[in-house]
Each structure stands twice: as structure tokens, then as C-alpha cells.
Amino acid sequence: MSRKEIFERINIVFRDVFDNGDICIEEETTAVDIKGWDSLMHITLMDAIEEEFDIKFDMKTIIKLKNVGEIADIIEEEI
């Protein structure tokens, strides 16, 4: 799966979780850029991405993730 495809699928998950069809994620997108991305939504988002790509994040990854680019890196590694 190409990085572009990964981003497209992550973007769908983001729109679904945050219930916002206007979200367009980029490599550098962080919690500050998306309204409502707090600790509660963060864990919901991680669960949804895990389900979408059939992978499992460890706790270190969940806590330390800095931006969407890092999520894509881990997905690339895992699948």
C-alpha cells in the first residue's frame, strides 16, 4: 500500500471519528490543528485506525505520537 493510499484511508477515519467531512490531514497535522482532538478523542481515533488497518499500537506509540505522519510511518511498518 502506498503512503498516499494510507493517508487517504487515515483521512476517512479522521472524518468519521471527528464527524467532520472537511478534515484534510497532512504529514504535519497535529492535535492542535483539529478541533476536538483531545485525550478522549485520541484514544477513540487510535482504536478506529487499528480497526481500519488491522494493526495494534502499543501504549508507548499512543502516548508519544506527535503528528499524522508518525501514524502513517507505523502503519507502513506494520502492514
Next chain:
Amino acid sequence: MTFVSFRFIIFLSSLLITYFLIPKKYQWCLLLLGSYVFYAFASPHFLVFLFISTIVTYICGVKLEKLSDACSKRLEEESDVLTKEQRKELKMIFMRKKKLVLIICLVINIGVLGVLKYFNFFMDNVSSMLRFCGISYEFPNISWLLPLGISFYTFITVGYCIDVYREMCKAQNNIFKYALFVSFFPQISQGPINRYNEMSVQLYEEHSFDHIRMQNGGYRVLIGIFKKVVVADRLGIYVNRVYGAPLDYDGLSLLFATVFYAVQIYCDFSGYMDIAIGVSEMVGIKMEENFNKPYFSRSIPEYWRRWHITLGAWFKDYLFYPVIRADWCKKIGKKYKKTVPTIIGLLVVWLTTGLWHGASWHYVIHGLYHGTLVILSFLFASVFNNMKTKLHINENAKLFHIFQMMRTFVLVDISYIFFRAANLKEATYIVNEIIFHLNPSKEALKTALLPFTEDNTAIAFFGVAMLATAGVFICEILDYNHITVFKKHKYLNVVIMLTLILLFGMFGQSSFIYMQY
């Protein structure tokens, strides 16, 4: 020895002079010695519990690190031989061993905290349940004092071990260096609940004398002392009198005391943090901020991101995430609804937050009250958003922000009734009086101010308290709006602050509210 005492001034001055005179490579040793002296002055008999926590978590940390290294070494050595499944299996074997070490660490540390803090509470409840079942048996209460800062340093040490377990930081192999991380005197009695990753490098590196840092740290200390002795302790006189015997006061006095308590606890706790962070800055160590203008929050979840920040972050990383990521919780989510694990996680966190503050049902109610509000905000977020759209409310309007801030303050202040009252019975009495027996007449207002001094100087006393409170919050409003007027005239501010502290400070009341937790 507390931060607002003559003894602490002597202690800090001697420590700072020695700190910048001795060879820099020994600075951390001096900090360790100073931290233990500080703790011994405050709580000499309880050094043993600090030792136990330090030694147990040190050993567990080293053991966890060794297991992680052994796992990585095996994986590297056998990288050509092992299949993906075998690698996973090997990782699982080591993970199980690490989990066992972590569980031992948690049982000992949380066990000590649990027994010392909750034994009597637990036994009282067992006795009540037996009475309810018709069996009359009273378990004897054991009278002991809670070791200073045990709730804080237990969380610091446990957090360290979990971080090593998760491989988020390397274990410290030098027990003395590790002991400094646990006992560092600005954080030991009331936090902030620092993380090893953020503190380790700073604690052990060499620090040169820097007059800017000393100036900034000193100024921060003065702000903290002002908040504590001019605002918190002054309002505390009123609050203690009214909440000490709530049945003797009318609804208006109880309302005043409840609002004053919100200001008192904020100025007391954040004042302590200012002193702690300022002192730490003087020795070149930057600690985590614990407050970010909480009374300017527009919602309860935001309030908890601004109040006691390090405790909230601790619960999030070490309790909330593990609970809702647990297999059993996920299964419940799949069976019922996706939001259920989040609600379970939030309930666990808020129940624990309540109990963390104290072994009493009114703390539990306080925790669950906030938990319920956070859960409601989470569940009905989309409903509230739709309502705002339908009612054409401009979310960015200043007036709407002010309304949200006031609403949040009122909700928080209601919770303080349960937090401050001696027990549930008094708390419900206070709520009842404020709601149904509020009589805001001119006469009632005069009487309501009396608890300040119980004579005709009460109005003057009240005036000083209000001016000082206004001073604190005006500074916060300016800071909230990114206006930096006061930072430009630091020396003048220092003089003004010192004068105000000396003129209006309430000295002699040196203990801080959060010390009891």
C-alpha cells in the same frame, strides 16, 4: 519546614550559596542531601516510607531494563533464524516477565499508600455494612499520620516504573541519582508529579549561576508567596470559620465561604506551585507547569486540562488509557456500544481521583460529580454543537466565552462544597441553605462579612482580600490575553510585591491545603 517559613529561607539561602560554590559535578549530590534534610525537617519519622518506595522502584526499574535489553539482544542475535511469529512469541515471553515485575512494584507501592491512607476508611465502611446486616462490631481505627507527600511521590515512582516497562525511558542505574529524582525537595510535598524523562537530564547536569534565571525564579517565588499569604490565608480565615461550623451560618455566609474557598484553594495550590517552580528554576531545573488559569476554562474537560495538570496527565497515561485499552473493556465496547469503554475508563479515573484526594465519601462524591460532567460533555458534544448552530450562537463571541467561563466556575464551585465540607451531611446542609435560604439583604450582607474578624474591622479585612484577589486575577486576565505589562517592570514589581506581602501577609499559617493529600 514549609515553603513559607523563616526556616525555609535559611535552608534555601544556604543551599543556593553552597550549590554555586561547590564543583559543579557535585551539585546533584547537594540537591539530594538538601532534599532529604528538607523532608527530615518536615516529616522525620516517615523517611522510612520514602526509602521503601525509592528502593523498591529503583530495583524494579533496573530489573525491567535488564529484561528489555535481554529481549532486544535475543531478537538481534536470532534475527536470521526467527520467523515473524517466533519473534512475536519471544517478545511475549519477555513481556510476561516484565509484567510480573511491574505488578510486584505496583502492589508494594500502591499497597503502602493504600494501607496508610485508606485502612481506617475501609474498616469504617465494613463496620457500617455489618451494622446494616444487624451485626454490631466496630473495627478499631489505627491512629497514624500520613507521610508527607506520599500520594505525590508514590505516583512519581510508579509512573517511572511504568515508563521503564513501556520502554519510554531508560532506568537509572545509580540509586542516589534515582533517589534525587524521587525526593527533589521542590516537588516532594505537593508535586508537580514530574516524569523521569523530563527531569533526569536537568537534575544531574551541571548548572552555572545565571542571574536572569535567579531573577525569574525569585520573582515567581514572590508571586507564590503573595498568593499564599495575602490571598489564600486571608480568605482561609473566613472559610475555616464558616465551614468549621456551617450550621451556625446563614445561606449568604455559606455562599461567600464557598466562593472564597474556590479562590483560596487556587491561590494556595498554585501559589505553592509558583514557589516550587521558582525555587527549582533558581537551581537550573525547569519543572512541569501544574496550572494554566483554570478559572478561565470554558468547559469542565478544559478545566481539568488547566487544573492540577500533572495529576490529570498521570491519570490519563497510567490509568485511563490502560483501562480502555484492556481486552475486557474492548469486549464490552464491541458487545454494547463503542462509547461504553470510554465511560468505564472515565468513571474509574474520576472515582480514583476522588479517593486520591482523601479517604472519605465526600471526596468520592466530588470525583464522581466531575466525572459525570465530563461524561455528559463527551456523550452530548454533538447535541450541544447542533443546539449552538440552531440557536445561531457565535462560538467566538466574547460574551459567549464569558458565559461559558462563568458556567464552568459555578459548576466547579458546587463541587467544592463536597470537597471542603467535613462530611456529606454538612455538604448537603450547605447546598440546601445556599439554594433555599439565601437572603441577600443589606443587613444580611453586613452579618455575612463578620466571620473575617468577628468585629467591626471585617469590612476593611474583606476589602484587602478582594483587592488582592482582584490583583491576582487581573494579572491572569492580562496573561490570558497575551498582554505583558508587568514583565517590563520586574524590579518595581518585586518592590511592590514585597511591600504588599509584608503589609498584608497573614503569617503563621504556614501549611498548604494539598499537603494533607
